[in-house]
Amino acid sequence: MAPTAVHFGAGNIGRGFVGLILHRAGYEVVFADVADALIGALQTTPSYRVNAVGLDSSTETVDNYRAVNSREHEAALVREIAAADIVTTAVGPTVLKFVAPTIAAALKARPADAPPLAVMACENAINATDVLAGHIREHCSADEWAELAAKAIFANTAVDRIVPAQADGQGLDVTVETYFEWAIESPPFGDRAPSIPDATWVPDLAPYIERKLFTVNTGHATTAYHGKLRGISKLSDALSDDQVRAAVEGVLGETKALLVAKHEFDDAAQQAYVDKILQRFANPHLPDTTERVGRQPLRKLSRNERLIGPAAELAEQGLGTDHLLATVDAALAFDVPEDPESAELQELLRSVPPAEAAEKVTGLTPDHPLYPAVLAAFERRSHRKI
Numbered sequence: 001m002a003p004t005a006v007h008f009g010a011g012n013i014g015r016g017f018v019g020l021i022l023h024r025a026g027y028e029v030v031f032a033d034v035a036d037a038l039i040g041a042l043q044t045t046p047s048y049r050v051n052a053v054g055l056d057s058s059t060e061t062v063d064n065y066r067a068v069n070s071r072e073h074e075a076a077l078v079r080e081i082a083a084a085d086i087v088t089t090a091v092g093p094t095v096l097k098f099v100a101p102t103i104a105a106a107l108k109a110r111p112a113d114a115p116p117l118a119v120m121a122c123e124n125a126i127n128a129t130d131v132l133a134g135h136i137r138e139h140c141s142a143d144e145w146a147e148l149a150a151k152a153i154f155a156n157t158a159v160d161r162i163v164p165a166q167a168d169g170q171g172l173d174v175t176v177e178t179y180f181e182w183a184i185e186s187p188p189f190g191d192r193a194p195s196i197p198d199a200t201w202v203p204d205l206a207p208y209i210e211r212k213l214f215t216v217n218t219g220h221a222t223t224a225y226h227g228k229l230r231g232i233s234k235l236s237d238a239l240s241d242d243q244v245r246a247a248v249e250g251v252l253g254e255t256k257a258l259l260v261a262k263h264e265f266d267d268a269a270q271q272a273y274v275d276k277i278l279q280r281f282a283n284p285h286l287p288d289t290t291e292r293v294g295r296q297p298l299r300k301l302s303r304n305e306r307l308i309g310p311a312a313e314l315a316e317q318g319l320g321t322d323h324l325l326a327t328v329d330a331a332l333a334f335d336v337p338e339d340p341e342s343a344e345l346q347e348l349l350r351s352v353p354p355a356e357a358a359e360k361v362t363g364l365t366p367d368h369p370l371y372p373a374v375l376a377a378f379e380r381r382s383h384r385k386i
Helices: 012-024 036-044 074-083 093-109 128-137 142-149 206-229 235-240 242-263 267-281 290-294 308-316 322-332 340-351 354-362 371-381
Strands: 004-008 028-033 048-053 058-062 065-069 086-089 117-121 152-154 157-160 174-177 181-185 200-202
Touching: 004 012, 004 074, 012 028, 012 048, 012 058, 012 086, 012 174, 012 181, 028 036, 028 074, 036 065, 065 074, 074 093, 086 093, 093 117, 093 128, 093 142, 117 128, 128 152, 157 206, 181 206, 206 235, 206 242, 206 267, 206 290, 206 308, 206 322, 235 242, 235 267, 235 290, 242 267, 242 308, 242 322, 308 322, 308 371, 322 371, 340 354, 354 371
Parallel strands: 004 028, 004 086, 028 065, 048 174, 086 117, 117 152, 181 200
Antiparallel strands: 048 058, 157 181
């Protein structure tokens, strides 16, 4: 009998990355999601294809999966998790608190003599599994948490694969880039790590998380915001623009300086990683857009995220932040009414003084060395008269 993995989030990343890797590893994947149409399609379709595009294009078929509507059939999902080997998420960091009660209920129902459940949040955030564990703990008494903690192994991960917006009419099929990385911290598992051949097991995940967040995610956002500012729609076209390219290379030069200084990455090795990232962004086979990649600017401008996070640390060390600050400025100009966070950001710039907006959005306070330059960006982009 195949081992079972329950995965929260049956969207493109869930199907085209995490679900695919678990399928390759021999797991029967149970997709959990609140989207009725998506779950219905998974329940009535025996397989879907993942099309990896790039230099070595390939197509894989994913089958042997099931799907549960986590909103309408929570009791069934609790039973699935209580008997599963692995639980993963790809729902977005802000949604983790909503899946936590179901996982807590499942751990309470899990037999005490069952092997520990591997719990891994696969999100674009630092230590997302720790965040998920904290939310699960909120639904337990102190005694219950002590019991539940013995039934689970919580391991942080770093995930990296570009999954663009999909073309109309693809159904469940997903188009992704050929490159991927799923790094998982190994110490929590000891000698009981699950079998996931495509994962990279590392003793200390923190450098890998920050390397990915401050290179891939920072570079992706920079390409999107500067590309959108110059009226360019396709992401690969944006990187072909000389001004956008210079902005992205400048930003990744600044984050490289931080990563080398903080984590002692070899300078040449980090530059090779940067060069690989730029090559990935320029992949013309990926139909990604600056509007899609730039969405959720409030989250991406928050204190510990891809722009303010590295810029704040660089400023604390007295290192250069000019390119990152230029990208913050471009992000403040990101005006896409269809994106709720973009609309909220523009309303903030219209309705409150720049200093109040700067502190609310970035989490920086006036005593931080980065604050004056960030405030200047908010003043430039404010819709109010100063």
